Amino acid sequence: MTGALGRWRTAAAEQLRAAGLDAVEAMEPERAARRRGPALAVALAGVSCGSGGFQNYMGTEETAEGGLRVLYGGSGELTLRLDVMAPRDGGASACRAAAERAAEELLLRGAAGVPVDGLSMGETEYLEAEGLYRLAVRCRCGAWIAAWAVEDGGRLTDFEVRGTMR
Secondary structure, three states: OOOHHHHHHHHHHHHHHHOOOOEEOOOOHHHHHOOOOOEEEEEEEEEEEOOOOOOEEEEEEEOOOOOEEEEEEEEEEEEEEEEEEEEOOOHHHHHHHHHHHHHHHHHHHOEOOEOEEEEEEOOOEEEOOOOEEEEEEEEEEEEEEEEEEEOOOOOEEEEEEEOOOO
């Protein structure tokens, strides 16, 4: 496997950084407490595929070794979780403002090019032990997930996330 979901999550974090947000792929609250402004921890929170899995035949392609592999696809839903954290002196308003900027970026451009089907924000909470404000954002995206199978047995060997924004 090639880590398709990890690459998608990484691309979404890079997109948020390019939009001027301090986004990382994983962060413990202790690390967030050392930052001066709000930071976003980007994680994959869920994956669901339509019934029947990869049942749509999309063709074949030749492998580097000269064999053939078959491409199948299916619709799916990927969910990103953004934990937006801000230090105490930034206040809950800094946390909310960063969450809103992230939401605008994702809604306008999709998450790494995959269209957003829904986005929700929780309430801002204060984590007393860490001295941080935290707000969770969930971003549901409709994706096409393509999978390859070896020709001789039909065993799935790899997959990738595909999506387009118009």
